Amino acid sequence: MxxxxxxxxxxxxxxxxxxxxxxxxxxxxxxxxxxxxSVPEIGPTPTVQVIRSNAxxxxxxxxxxxxxxxxxxxxxxxxxxxxxxxxxxxxxxxxYDRSAEDTDRREWRELRVxxxxxxxxxxxxxxxxxxxRFTTVLAEDGAKIVExxxxxxxRLEVAFEEVWEGNTLTLKGTHVQGASxxxxxxxxxxxxxxxxxxxQGAGRIIVQGATRTTSSMAGRTPRPWVLDVxx
Amino acid sequence: xxxxxxxxxxxxxxxxxxRTIDLMKLVRERTSLNLAEAKAAVERVVDGEQVPxxxxxxxxxxxxxxxxxxxxxxxxxxx
Numbered sequence: 001m002x003x004x005x006x007x008x009x010x011x012x013x014x015x016x017x018x019x020x021x022x023x024x025x026x027x028x029x030x031x032x033x034x035x036x037x038s039v040p041e042i043g044p045t046p047t048v049q050v051i052r053s054n055a056x057x058x059x060x061x062x063x064x065x066x067x068x069x070x071x072x073x074x075x076x077x078x079x080x081x082x083x084x085x086x087x088x089x090x091x092x093x094x095x096y097d098r099s100a101e102d103t104d105r106r107e108w109r110e111l112r113v114x115x116x117x118x119x120x121x122x123x124x125x126x127x128x129x130x131x132x133r134f135t136t137v138l139a140e141d142g143a144k145i146v147e148x149x150x151x152x153x154x155r156l157e158v159a160f161e162e163v164w165e166g167n168t169l170t171l172k173g174t175h176v177q178g179a180s181x182x183x184x185x186x187x188x189x190x191x192x193x194x195x196x197x198x199x200q201g202a203g204r205i206i207v208q209g210a211t212r213t214t215s216s217m218a219g220r221t222p223r224p225w226v227l228d229v230x231x
Numbered sequence: 232x233x234x235x236x237x238x239x240x241x242x243x244x245x246x247x248x249x250r251t252i253d254l255m256k257l258v259r260e261r262t263s264l265n266l267a268e269a270k271a272a273v274e275r276v277v278d279g280e281q282v283p284x285x286x287x288x289x290x291x292x293x294x295x296x297x298x299x300x301x302x303x304x305x306x307x308x309x310x
Contacts (some may be wrong), residue, residue, distance in 0.1 A: 136258070143267035145252060159252045159270060173274055176254040199269045213249040213303070 167201035173210045197229040239309035240292045242282040249303030
C-alpha cells in the first residue's frame with residue numbers, strides 16, 4: 001500500500017522542522033569542546049585517576065635552607081646593581097651588574113642554615129625552640145657583629161656599636177647584611193631589635209641605622225627607631 | 232713607584248651594593264685595625280671620605296685591593 005502525497009509532504013515538513021531545530025544544537029555541540037579547552041572553570045571532569053609512578057620521586061618536604069625561594073624574587077627592580085662610579089652614581093641609570101649578583105649568590109650559597117630553622121613543617125624557629133636567635137660573631141672594642149636567624153630561615157649579619165644610657169640601649173651605626181630585598185620586612189627587623197634589647201636586659205632600644213649602600217635606598221641614612229622593649 | 236709606596240691602599244669610594252660588614256671584616260683581618268676602627272673606616276668611606284690603609288707588603292696591599300673591589304669598594308694603590 002503506497003503512501004499518499006499528503007503524508008509524504010507531512011514527513012518532509014517534519015524533517016525540515018527537525019533540521020531547523022537541531023541546527024543550533026549541533027553548532028553548540030561543535031563549540032563546546034573549544035570552551036572546555038579554553039575556560040579552566042568548566043574543564044572536563046577527570047574520569048581516569050592518574051597515579052604517580054614509583055619512578056617519580058616524592059616532592060621534597062619543607063627544606064631548611066635559605067637557598068629556597070628567596071632568590072626567585074632576587075632580581076626585583078629595587079635591587080638593580082650599578083657598576084662604575086661611587087656615590088655620584090646613586091640614582092643614575094640602571095645598568096645591571098651581573099658580577100655583583102653572582103657574588104651575592106655565592107654568598108647565599110655559603111650561608112646555609114645549619115640547624116632546623118625554617119618557617120613551616122616540622123622545623124622550628126630557633127627562638128621558638130628556646131634558643132637565642134642571636135649569635136655573636138665578633139665583638140671588640142664596643143663594635144659588634146651579630147648573626148641573626150630570621151623567621152624565613154635567612155641569616156643576617158648586623159654590625160653596630162652599643163651605647164647604654166640607663167636602661168636604654170642604643171645601637172649606633174647599624175649595618176645589616178645578608179638578605180635579598182624584600183626577604184626580611186621592617187616588621188621583622190623591629191621584632192628582632194626588640195628581641196635583642198630584651199636579651200640584653202634593656203627597657204628601651206634605639207636603632208640608629210648607618211648609611212645604606214644597597215637597593216634604591218643607597219646613600220640614604222634611615223631615621224632611628226625608638227622601641228620600648230617590654231616584657 | 233717604589234715598593235713602600237705600593238703598601239698603601241686607598242679606600243676611595245663605593246659602588247651601590249657595597250657589602251659593608253664584609254668590608255669591615257676584611258679591613259679588620261688584613262690590617263692592624265680592630266673591629267670598631269675598621270667599622271669607623273668603612274663608614275668614613277661610605278660618607279664620602281678617602282681612607283688610606285697601610286700594609287706590610289705590596290703583595291698584601293694588592294690582595295686587599297682585589298678583595299675590597301670585589302665587595303663593592305672603589306680602591307686604588309696610594310703613595
